[in-house]
Amino acid sequence: MTATPSSPSVRPPLPPFTEESARAKVQAAEDAWNSRDPERVALAYxxxxxxRNRDRFLNGRAEIRAFLADKWERELEYRLRKELWAYTDNRISVRFEYEWHDASGQWWRSHGNEQWEFDAAGLMRRREASINDIPIKESDRRL
Incomplete structure (x- = not known):
């Protein structure tokens, strides 16, 4: 059976990317991650x-889903912004920052960049993320 744009195994916009479709893909990722729903987010992969997320290497949707569930149990009130950095036929690079607090109430701002590679159906087959965290005061939040 061939995947169609309405089936769950196809995630428009599809490569090859234009500036407009790359921006739409980045916005869709931002929206999904801000839902803090591991099931929803994992379907994009x-x-x-x-x-590669920092110093962790994950393989497959099941590991991604478990990682995200754990992440959002620790990173409370998580809020993310992504910005398109560059794109090619089936790759997109983004810069991002997100804010969250831990169980003790300490707020953090996390900065980073990601490189994404997509298959023909628009699913992400590879993600490389470099991320740095800095403690912030709640009054210094931007997101």
Whole structure:
């Protein structure tokens, strides 16, 4: 059976990307991550997606889903902004920042960049993320 744009295994916009479609893909990712729903977010990745997130290496949707569930249990009131940095046929680079607080109430701002590679159905098959965290005062929040 061939995947169609309305099936869950296809995630428009599809490569090859234009500036407009790359921006739409970045916005869709930002919206999904801000939902803090591991199930929803994991559906954007191939079943065998490979991730590097900081110093962790994940393989497949199941590991991604578990990672995200754990992340959002620790990173409370998480709020993210992504910005398109560059794109090619099936790759997009973004810069991002997000804010969150831990269980003790300490607020953090996390900055980073990601490189994404997509399959023909618009699912992300590879994600490389470099992220740095800095403690902030609640009064210094931007998001």
């Amino acid at each position: 191939t079943e065998d997606s490979a991730w």
